[in-house]
Amino acid sequence: MQNLVKIGPSSRWIAGVAGMATALFLSVAPAAAGTREAEAFVRQRGADAIKVLSTPGINDQQYLREFNDFVDKSFDVPAMAQFALGIYWRQANEQQRAEYVKLYKNYFVGTYAARFRTFSGENFDVLGARAINETESLVQSRIVRPGQAPINVEWHVRENSQPKVVDMIIEGLRLGVTLRDEFSGVIQSGGLDALFKALRERNAKFALGA
Amino acid sequence: MSRYLALAAAGFLAACASVPADPIARAAYEEANDPLEPMNRAIFAFNVKVDEYALEPMARAYRKALNETARDGVRNFLHNLSAPVTFANDILQGEFDRAAQTSWDFVMNTTVGLLGFVDVTEGWEPHKEDLGQTLAVWGVGDGAYLVLPFYGPSSLRDAAGLFGDRVFDPATYALDPTEGANFFATRAVTDAVDTRARTLEEFNEIKRTSFDFYVTARSLFRQARRNQIRNGAPAPFDEITFN
Numbered sequence: 242m243q244n245l246v247k248i249g250p251s252s253r254w255i256a257g258v259a260g261m262a263t264a265l266f267l268s269v270a271p272a273a274a275g276t277r278e279a280e281a282f283v284r285q286r287g288a289d290a291i292k293v294l295s296t297p298g299i300n301d302q303q304y305l306r307e308f309n310d311f312v313d314k315s316f317d318v319p320a321m322a323q324f325a326l327g328i329y330w331r332q333a334n335e336q337q338r339a340e341y342v343k344l345y346k347n348y349f350v351g352t353y354a355a356r357f358r359t360f361s362g363e364n365f366d367v368l369g370a371r372a373i374n375e376t377e378s379l380v381q382s383r384i385v386r387p388g389q390a391p392i393n394v395e396w397h398v399r400e401n402s403q404p405k406v407v408d409m410i411i412e413g414l415r416l417g418v419t420l421r422d423e424f425s426g427v428i429q430s431g432g433l434d435a436l437f438k439a440l441r442e443r444n445a446k447f448a449l450g451a
Numbered sequence: 452m453s454r455y456l457a458l459a460a461a462g463f464l465a466a467c468a469s470v471p472a473d474p475i476a477r478a479a480y481e482e483a484n485d486p487l488e489p490m491n492r493a494i495f496a497f498n499v500k501v502d503e504y505a506l507e508p509m510a511r512a513y514r515k516a517l518n519e520t521a522r523d524g525v526r527n528f529l530h531n532l533s534a535p536v537t538f539a540n541d542i543l544q545g546e547f548d549r550a551a552q553t554s555w556d557f558v559m560n561t562t563v564g565l566l567g568f569v570d571v572t573e574g575w576e577p578h579k580e581d582l583g584q585t586l587a588v589w590g591v592g593d594g595a596y597l598v599l600p601f602y603g604p605s606s607l608r609d610a611a612g613l614f615g616d617r618v619f620d621p622a623t624y625a626l627d628p629t630e631g632a633n634f635f636a637t638r639a640v641t642d643a644v645d646t647r648a649r650t651l652e653e654f655n656e657i658k659r660t661s662f663d664f665y666v667t668a669r670s671l672f673r674q675a676r677r678n679q680i681r682n683g684a685p686a687p688f689d690e691i692t693f694n
Contacts, residue, residue: 320693324693327479327482328475328478328479328482329475329479331475332475352660371685373688373691373692374688374692374694376694377692377693377694379685397691397693399693399694407693408691408693413674413675413678413683414671414674414675415674415691418670418674419667419670419671419674422483422666422667422669422670423661423662423663423666423667423670424662425479425482425483425666426483426662426663426665426666427662427663428479429476429479429480429483439662443662
């Protein structure tokens, strides 16, 4: 019924195609090699993640170990942690920073290990990439779920010695920005200690341990 | 008169959070851009109750009562109703291609698409514009964060836009004041139920896992709003770089 009639004035199509061509040109022109690498990296990490999930008869302990390993290979956790602390990173001393990065990692692994394990039958499609600068790219992907709307996820990849994901953008919402705002709220009401306490409580509750 | 003004001013000040003196705390306070936080939190708590006792149950019932195709029809209908306001704001933003798309979709969907229930121009990403977005494109800042009763997260700018948009809505002129009020209220409730029904699981998950639901909602609202204002274009690269 919905596809019964599909009409559009041709000028709209011309404008659309021209717009797409411009977008493509702009995204491919600078640092094309870097974006291709970032794209290949995300595709590879996605395939690896699916391998973790589809290991037959894997128990919780093994799954968590595998997922931890996957996070280490795929994400620059210290960079993500530092970003999420925002201006308070400067205020924290070495000891607090080390403690915080550890808490952040357990929080990140705990959150996504549980969430990721509920996945089944999803398809992970890498759609393309655009360069932010010489070392950073945004890789567009889509998670297609049976019977539900697909989820658009962008991976912010930075390449130092090797590519790593530094942020995820889910339907235009940045994990890093959201956590930075949440953490800032907790710190404003009770200081760094309150944040550490909140993270510890959260981490203790994860069903899969961590 | 001046007595009421003084009273209103006192109420406004009481609703304001105190500005911290410490430079880092102050930077965080300014970044939050929420000087009305105490008042906003009270309204937010009220809205959460409204959601718990009315909106969420209605959304669940709505999802049970209508199948996906019927719900898509309702959403298409609502979207089509907002086309005149979108069209006016497309023009005000100088987005003439998008204005052409909006008007074409509106004419086709209203006629061939049976008053908008069927989206016959599918294949083009539908978009919505409002006066808040237009003001932003013109360079007006967000203004303080504002939580509106029933409506939810907004800002001083967007709340002003909400009232201004009535000027572009044919319903304002086609209906007498009582009918108009009923129409706008019914439309707002249907829209809220439809949106809540489409995001039931996601909304509840965020509510359950957030450190402070109020702060999380503020952050997510702002990010989503900025994406809308940029019409889905990527954020400026100098804002998002990790280097």
